[in-house]
Amino acid sequence: MSRELSHEIDELIQVFKAEVEQVQSQQQHRELKEKYFSRRRGICTLLMQRLRDVPPQKKAEAGRLINHFKQTVTQNLDQVSARLKTGREKTVDWTLPPVYRPIGAPHLIERTRTELEDIFIQMGYEVAEGPEMESEYNNFTALNIPAHHPARDEQDTFFIQGREDTVLRTHTSPVQIRYMKSKRPPFKAIFPGKVFRKDEPDATHTPVFHQIEGLLVDCGVNFSHLRGILETFIRAFFGSEIVTRFRPGYFPFTEPSAEIDISCFLCFGRDPECRICKGTGWLEILGSGMVHPKVLENCGIDPEVFSGFAFGMGVDRIAMLRHGVPDLRMFFENDLRFLRQFG
Ligand SMILES: [Zn+2]
Structure with a gap:
């Protein structure tokens, strides 16, 4: 067997x-x-x-x-x-035609934000972020915006139902408050993020848009430092031929304050019919100023020893100006024919 x-x-x-x-x-x-x-x-x-x-x-x-x-x-x-x-x-059959996989690209807002950030990062600025839902104190009071100020109006601000002291931040400035409270000067940082206001959507307004703010605090900081940094930034972003103009402005959280215009990079003031500057030759792009001593004090920083400057700009507005986008709503309608032009 x-x-x-x-x-x-x-x-x-x-x-x-x-x-x-x-x-x-x-x-x-x-x-x-x-x-x-x-x-x-x-x-x-x-x-x-x-x-x-x-x-x-x-x-x-x-x-x-x-x-x-x-x-x-x-x-x-x-x-x-x-x-x-x-x-x-x-x-695998190597003779078959390849499979087409479309590759995505950053949205124009995201790309613009990154470009803006990169310039400040190269100048040694830190990038800091904070919550989009904020206390009324951080969003207004700490920034020297008094109780009767129109910015606090319910027609401008989204309040959170059932939490009367909480708002959707109306600017990225409360992140500056959080940052200053948690650090000891000297420091410099930028604060990018979404902000919310009760605006009816039209060509230049949406209820949510994007800001980048910046802050530098140290001993002996003065207005010429502010001017130097912002002119360097503007030339790096818009080109070396751009001329800047500082106009007196008013913000509760800075004193003195200035609004900054740049010469129109499309017509240089030569086209009275220019679609970007409307023939004025100037484009308003930044708000800025020396940090108000009360704001420093609210964050536990002695204004007798330290001073600083702050600035802010709208990312959406800059993207619109730079790329000739006529209507802000185009950024959010998600029409791929529009988005792919910048991909
Ligand atoms: Zn122009």
Whole structure:
């Protein structure tokens, strides 16, 4: 029996090896496994059943032979299974045309924000962010905006229902408050982010828009530092031929305050019909000033020792001016034909 069985198993192994070499798919693998290990008709199963009829003195030898066969089949099937899982390259047809996968691009607002940030980062400014839902104190009171100030009007500000002292921040300035409270001067940082105001959407207003504000506090900081930094920034962003104009302005949180215009980079003041500057030759782009001593005090910074300047600009407005976008709403309508022009 053993010799016969041994011979039979040798043949079975030959047959199996030929079969296993042909396996190219999971389906074929399943079928071959079934052929050898099916509970009722599997070749290995039948061999095991035959072991019952083998005389006791030959049982051990027969069992060894059958086990060897089972192991050979199992190992080979496992190897094929592993090859099928990892060897996908065997099924790649290199002559097929490539699959087209469209690549996305940053939105123009995001790109503009990054460009603006990069200029300040190169000048050593840190980038800091804060929550979009703010306390009324951080958004207004700490910034020297008194209770009766029109900016606090419910018509301008989103208040959070059921939390009367909480607002959607109307500017990124509360991040400056948080920053100043948590740091000791000297420091310089910029604060990019979304801000919210109750505006009816039109060509130049949306209820949510983007700002970048900046802040520098140190000993002996004066207005000429502010001017130097902002002129450097403007030339880096808009070009070296740009001329700046500082006009007196008013903000509750800075004193003195200045609004900054740049010469129109489209017509340089030569086109009375210019679509960007409307013939004035100037574009208003920044608000700025020396940080009000009360604001420093509110943040625990001694205004007798330290002084600083702050500035802010609208990212959406700058993107509109720079790329000649006529309507702010185009940024949010998600018309791919519009967005792809800047991708
Ligand atoms: Zn112009």
